[in-house]
Amino acid sequence: MRGCVLVGWWERKAEEERARWVLDPLVGVGPLRFGMSPDEVRDVLAEHPSPVQSTEGRVCWQGYRNGTGVTAIYGPDERLAAVAVDANTGPLVRLRGVELIARVPSEVRADVYELAGREGVPVGVNWSGDPEVAAWGVSMGADQEWGTSPDGYLERRDAMLTGALLVGPELAEDPYGTEPVLDWRDVRKREANSGSWPVTSDQDRSRWDWTPLERVGPLRFGMSPREVAAALGGETPAARRGWCYRSMRHYGARQWILSEDQFDRAGVTAHYWEQQGFPTLAAVTVNGRTGPQLEFEGLPLVGRPVSEVDAALTRYVESHDGTLLIGCDGDLGPDGSGMSVRATRAGDTVVSGARFHAEDWDDHG
Template structure:
C-alpha cells in the first residue's frame, strides 16, 4: 500500500540504506551511482526497486519496475503493471474524490504532487505463444514515489544519469504517423542512415537534416550532469521534425555521430531485406526477422530488451510507446558503437 509522502509498502521515506535493505529482506544488487552533490540511487530486489537517497543518506524517492517489482495500491487503484489508460482513469477518479490536482509529467503521464506520485510506462513482458518469456506488444504502468518536497524531476535525474530538463516533453499524446505518410530512407549498415553518415560532427548532422535545430539534447559533465566542472559532453540531439535522434561518441576526443535512432511513432521508414523496421508492432517485426534469418541460414541474436536482431549490421530494435501499445523504434550504429 502507498501512504502518500510517508511510505511505499515497508519503505518509509527518511530511512537509511541499512534500514531499506533490512525492510527488503537484504535484497541488494550492489551497484548504484552517487552524484557530485551527494545524492545517489541504489537498486534492490534484482533491480525491481530503486531507492534514491538525498545528501544526508535519507530515502527520498522509490522507483518500482513493473517487470518484477511489487504491486502498489492507493485505496482501490492499482498503480503498477496496469494498462496505462485504465490506470489514468482510476487515478483521475480517486483524485476527484480526494480533491487532489492531477498534472502531466514529462513522459505525458499523470503526476500528483500532493501524493508524491509520478506515473510512467515500460514494455510489458510475459509468456509468448511459443512458450518463451519475452517482450509483448503492450506497455504497462510503473511509477516513481517521492518524499515531501522532492520534485519527481530531481529524483528521475538521479536515476537516469542526466538532467531530465533537457529531454523533449510529451504533452500526453502518442500519435503514430501512418506508414504511407512516412518518407523513405535508405541505409547502409555501419556507414550511413539516410543523409546521416557515421562520423559526422553535430553541425554536419544538423546541416544534413536541413538545418533543423534540435528540440532537445542530453549530455553530461565528466563527474555528473548538473555539476558544472570540466567539459560538457554532448550525448544526443533530438530532431522532432526529421523524426530522428543523433547519438554521439568520442573516439577521437570530439563528438562524432555513432548511432541514429529513428523515432518509432513519427520517423522515416527504413527496411532490412524488405522488412519495414519503423513503427511496426514488435511481435510482427520479431516474427519477420526470425523467419528471414531461418530462411537464409543467417545468425540471430536477442538484445537485452528481448528483440530478435540479425547478426552483422549492428542494429538495435527498441520500442516506442503508442498509447497503451508500442511500435518498433530502431537504432542504427557504427561498427564499434554500443547502446
Template sequence: MVNALEGPLVRLGEVELIGRVPSKLRAEIHGLARSEDVVVRVNWSGDPEVAAWGVSLGTSQELGLSAEGWLEQKGTMTTSALLVGPELAHDPYATPPVMHWRDVRERARNLGAWPVVPGHERPLWEWVPLERVGPLRFGMSPSEVSAALDGETPAGRIGHFPHWWSGKAGQWYLSEDRFEKAGVSAHYWTHPNGVPRLGAVTSCGRTGPQVAHAGIPLVGVSPPALDAAIIQHIEDHDLGLRFCPNAAAVWDGLQLVLQTARAGDAAVSEPTFCAEEWEI
C-alpha cells in the same frame, strides 16, 4: 521507484499503481483525485503526477516468457511509479536525489499524447549497413548532418563533460541532436580532432522515416510481429541471430539496435543504425 516489471504491487486507496494499462490507471487516478479534491498534473513523460500524494507515474515496455521459456517482447506498455516524500513532491524530477538517478532535463517533454504517423505518410530511407541511413552518412559532422536534413536546426541537444565528477568541467562534448521535423536523432562520438562525428542514427518509432531490411519494415511496427518476421528470415536464410538487451531479435553483424517508443498503451519499434566502430 517501483519497477513496472519486477517491483512490488503498490495500492493507493483502492487503486493499484504497478503493472497496469496506462490509460486505465490514468482514468482511475483522475477519479480518485476528484473524490479527494487534489490536483493531477502531467509529468515529463506525459503521465499523471499528484504532489499531494507524492506519486509520479511512468511506464515500461512489457516483457514476458515465450512458450519455450525465453524472454520476449510484448507490444504493450505497463505502469511504474516514483514515490517521494513531501519535501520532493512539488517537482520530483527537478530535485537532486532524483536527478542524480535519472536526469530528464535534456529529454523532450511529453504533454500526454503519443501520435503515430501512418506508414504511408513516412518517407522511405535506404539503409546501407555500416555506411549510411538515408542522407546521413556515418562520420558526418553536426553541421553536415543538419545540411543533409534540409538545414533543420536540432530541437534538442544532449552532451556531457567528461570529468564532471572531478569538479573540473572542461570542454563540453556533443553526444546527440534531436530533429523533430525529420523524426530522427543523430548520435555522435568525439573525433581526435575534437569535432563530433556521426556514429549512429535513430529513427523515431512514432514519427521517423521508414527503413526496411530484407523487405521487413523496421520502424513504428509492433515489436512481437517484428521479432517474428526477423527470426523467420534469419532461419530461412541460415543467418546469424543476436538479441538486444530488451529481448529484440536482430541480424548479427549489422550494427542494429532495436528499441521501442511508447504509443499510448502500446509500444512500437524504434531502430538505431550504427557505424562499425560504434559500441552497442
C-alpha cells in the same frame, strides 16, 4: 542469439505471485516507511538487494528487483526518500481503491484524475507524460511488458504497464528533479512528453534506404553536425545534448562535447562520437512514432508492433544460420547489420523504431 544478459525481473510476474501493498501518501508504502535506513529496508523486505549504488561513500539506491520488484532510493542522510515500483514484477499498490501498478496507463490516468477530483488535489504531468500528484507523493510511469516465448526465451510484448515512483514529503513537489532520484535515474537528457503519443501513418512516412555500417537515408556515418543538418534539408535540431569534458592539460577548463541532435521534423536523432577533436556521425535513431520507414530484407522496421518485427527477424536469422544480437534494453538486430529494432512508447502500446550505427560504435542504450 548473443548480447547482453536478459535479467529475470523483466518477465512479468503473475498477479498471484505479487505482493499487495497499500500506499500511505507521503508516509510509506506496504511495509516500507520513508526515513528507514538501508538495513531496516533490507530487514523488512527479508531480501538481499543488488550491490549498493553509492556516491562519495553514501548509499544512493539499492534494487530489490529479483524478488520484491522495487528500488529503494535514499537521501543524503541515507534515509529512505523514495520507492520505485517495477511495472512487470513489483507489488500491486493500491491508493484508496485505485490499483496503480501493472495496468493500462490510460485507465490508471482516468482513475487518478477521478480520485484527485474527489479529493480536490491538483494533478500534474511528469517528464514521461504520466500523472503526478504532489499531495500523494505519486509520480506514475510505464514500462514495456515482457513475457516468455513458447521456446522459453524472454520476449518483448506490445503493451505498456504502469509502474510508479512513490516519494516522501521532501521530494513530492518535483520527484524527478531532486538529487536522490537523479542519482537513480537522471531524466534531464531524455525527451520530455506532454502526455500525447501521435503515431504517423505508414503512408505518410518518407521512405529511406540504408547501407549497413555506412549510411541511413541521406545521412552518411562520419558527417559533421553541420553536414547532417544540411542533408536533412537544413532542419534546426529541436534539442542538442552533450557532456562536459575537463581538460587534464588545463586543469579546471571545461569543454562541452556534442553527443546528439534531435530532429523532430525528420523524426530521427543523430548520435555523434568524437574523432580528432570533432563530433562526427556515428549512429542514427529512427523514431518509431514519427520517423521514416526503412526495411530489412523486405521487412518494414518502423511503426510496427514490436513483437511482429522481433518474430520476423528471429525467423530470418534462423533460416539464414545467422546470429541475432540482443542489446541491453532487449533491442534485436542481425549480427553485422549495424541495425537494431527499438521499442518506442505510443501511449498504452509500443511501436518499433530502429537504430543504425557505424562499425565499432558501442551502443549504451
